[in-house]
Every structure is written in C-alpha cells, then in structure tokens.
Amino acid sequence: MHEDVTARARTWLAEDPDPETREELAKLIEAGDLDELTARFSGTLQFGTAGLRGELGAGPMRMNRSVVIRAAAGLAAYLRGQGHGGGEGEGDAGGLVVIGYDARHKSADFARDTAAVMTGAGLRAALLPGPLPTPVLAFAIRHLGAVAGIMVTASHNPPRDNGYKVYLGDGSQIVPPADAEIAAAIEAVGPLSGVPRPGSGWQVLGDETIDAYLARSGAVLTEGSPRDLRTVHTALHGAQVA
Structure with a gap:
C-alpha cells in the first residue's frame, strides 16, 4: 500500500503545473512521509x-x-x-x-x-x-x-x-x-x-x-430608508478586501 501511495504521488508530481506544490510534494516523497502522502492521496x-x-x-x-x-x-x-x-x-x-x-x-x-x-x-x-x-x-x-x-x-x-x-x-x-x-x-x-x-x-x-x-x-433602498447607519466590516479570513 505504501508503494502504491508513493507511486500515485510521483505520477501526480509529474504533471503538476504549479512549482509551489511540486516542491511541496517532492519534499514529502523524499522524506518518505507516508502518513501525509496517504492523507493527500487516499481519494x-x-x-x-x-x-x-x-x-x-x-x-x-x-x-x-x-x-x-x-x-x-x-x-x-x-x-x-x-x-x-x-x-x-x-x-x-x-x-x-x-x-x-x-x-x-x-x-x-x-x-x-x-x-x-x-x-x-x-x-x-x-x-x-x-x-x-x-x-x-x-x-x-x-x-x-x-x-x-x-x-x-x-x-x-x-x-x-x-x-x-x-x-x-x-x-x-x-x-x-x-x-x-x-x-x-x-x-x-x-x-x-x-x-x-x-x-x-x-x-x-x-x-x-x-x-x-x-x-x-442600491435600487432596493426606498425613500425614507436609513442612510447614515454605522457598519462594521471584517475581511473574513482574507476572503474580502477591507
């Protein structure tokens, strides 16, 4: 099973277009980190x-x-x-x-x-x-x-x-x-x-x-809608720009 996981990882590495994830995966393969490789290639x-x-x-x-x-x-x-x-x-x-x-x-x-x-x-x-x-x-x-x-x-x-x-x-x-x-x-x-x-x-x-x-x-605002409300904004883990 360990050999299968490593083989799948090497196949994935060969066609990965991203230098960042290629380097990440190559290090895992070189280190023989089977737990992490299994977590990533179990499905x-x-x-x-x-x-x-x-x-x-x-x-x-x-x-x-x-x-x-x-x-x-x-x-x-x-x-x-x-x-x-x-x-x-x-x-x-x-x-x-x-x-x-x-x-x-x-x-x-x-x-x-x-x-x-x-x-x-x-x-x-x-x-x-x-x-x-x-x-x-x-x-x-x-x-x-x-x-x-x-x-x-x-x-x-x-x-x-x-x-x-x-x-x-x-x-x-x-x-x-x-x-x-x-x-x-x-x-x-x-x-x-x-x-x-x-x-x-x-x-x-x-x-x-x-x-x-x-x-x-803005069209949903009707005459008389509050226009001076104070709001608080959060970037939500960086998913928005504040």
Missing part, C-alpha cells in the same frame, strides 16, 4: 452542490491548480454536452462563462486556469476585474447572459482553505442532478497534458459590471 475531493472546498496543498485531496484544472475541464465538458459549445462556423462561439475570485491565496491563479480551460474548450470566458464578493459573480451571470459561472472562494472557511463554487445560467448554485453529472464529467478527465490551456483568448471585464451590480443593489 479525491468530492464535487457536490457546493462545488469543491478543501485545504490548499498538493494532491487530489487538497485544493490546487491540478484539481482546479480537472474541475474546469469537467465542467466545460458538461456545458458542451448541454449544447453550449462553439460550432464550426466562423464567429459561432460557445456560451459565456463568467469567473470570479476572492482574495485568498491562489484564488487568482485558479481563476486564470479556469479561464484558460474554458477558452481551450471552445467556450467564451470572462474574468471579473479583481477580488470581489460572491454576489457580484451571481449577478454577473444573469446580467451578461452567461451559461455558467465559477466563484473561487472558500467563503467563511479558515485561511488555509480555498474552494470552487459552480453556478449555472440562473445565477444560483447547482442542484441535483447537475452536481452528479458534473462530478462524473470531472472524473472522466484524463491526463492534464490533454487539457488545452491557451495563454490568452479570454476577456477581463471592466468596471461596468460592478457599476451595474451597485446600481441594482
């Missing part, structure tokens, strides 16, 4: 209605670029299967996927990897312009007529964690049976070398989407 993070969430680190039981690329490739395959892929004709682009992220460690990297995978799969990808709250992403999906959205965040979890929330075109988190269908598509993803990830081709949205979100949010 995979399970995709459900809340997407993925877990501690950052190397291996399939942690949140890292390899796991995110696989998740994005599976989601792209699911969306193409739902008829949202691009056609063969010139200008016949695929459906739009909006991607947001918070200020956690690796969030921006995970968002860019997702944009690259979606672009490589023939979908149109649009990144929100910076770390933003999750409701901005949910709003942008409907505002821009997207077929899906991804928010890279672990919400209120401790700072060592990160996560990957998936939304479909109605701007709400996925519900059964879509979660199981996406999970199956992720499971079917082969080696990362077979996942196209171009270095460009996606859009970075401007402030117009944020302005539209603020205008829509």
Whole structure:
C-alpha cells in the first residue's frame, strides 16, 4: 500500500503545473512521509452542490491548480454536452462563462486556469476585474447572459482553505442532478497534458459590471430608508478586501 501511495504521488508530481506544490510534494516523497502522502492521496475531493472546498496543498485531496484544472475541464465538458459549445462556423462561439475570485491565496491563479480551460474548450470566458464578493459573480451571470459561472472562494472557511463554487445560467448554485453529472464529467478527465490551456483568448471585464451590480443593489433602498447607519466590516479570513 505504501508503494502504491508513493507511486500515485510521483505520477501526480509529474504533471503538476504549479512549482509551489511540486516542491511541496517532492519534499514529502523524499522524506518518505507516508502518513501525509496517504492523507493527500487516499481519494479525491468530492464535487457536490457546493462545488469543491478543501485545504490548499498538493494532491487530489487538497485544493490546487491540478484539481482546479480537472474541475474546469469537467465542467466545460458538461456545458458542451448541454449544447453550449462553439460550432464550426466562423464567429459561432460557445456560451459565456463568467469567473470570479476572492482574495485568498491562489484564488487568482485558479481563476486564470479556469479561464484558460474554458477558452481551450471552445467556450467564451470572462474574468471579473479583481477580488470581489460572491454576489457580484451571481449577478454577473444573469446580467451578461452567461451559461455558467465559477466563484473561487472558500467563503467563511479558515485561511488555509480555498474552494470552487459552480453556478449555472440562473445565477444560483447547482442542484441535483447537475452536481452528479458534473462530478462524473470531472472524473472522466484524463491526463492534464490533454487539457488545452491557451495563454490568452479570454476577456477581463471592466468596471461596468460592478457599476451595474451597485446600481441594482442600491435600487432596493426606498425613500425614507436609513442612510447614515454605522457598519462594521471584517475581511473574513482574507476572503474580502477591507
């Protein structure tokens, strides 16, 4: 069993695109830390209605670029299967996927990897312009007529964690049976070398989407609503910018 765990770790190491987690995993293999390797390679993070969430680190039981690329490739395959892929004709682009992220460690990297995978799969990808709250992403999906959205965040979890929330075109988190269908598509993803990830081709949205979100949010205020309330803000483990 120990040999199997080490072999799985070496296979994972060979295709890990992130120098940081490659170094981390190489040290664990060299040290022969079988307890830690077993914890990381005893299974995979399970995709459900809340997407993925877990501690950052190397291996399939942690949140890292390899796991995110696989998740994005599976989601792209699911969306193409739902008829949202691009056609063969010139200008016949695929459906739009909006991607947001918070200020956690690796969030921006995970968002860019997702944009690259979606672009490589023939979908149109649009990144929100910076770390933003999750409701901005949910709003942008409907505002821009997207077929899906991804928010890279672990919400209120401790700072060592990160996560990957998936939304479909109605701007709400996925519900059964879509979660199981996406999970199956992720499971079917082969080696990362077979996942196209171009270095460009996606859009970075401007402030117009944020302005539209603020205008829509402000519209709920009615005449006579309190305007001078004092508020307290917390960055919630770094998931927001104060």
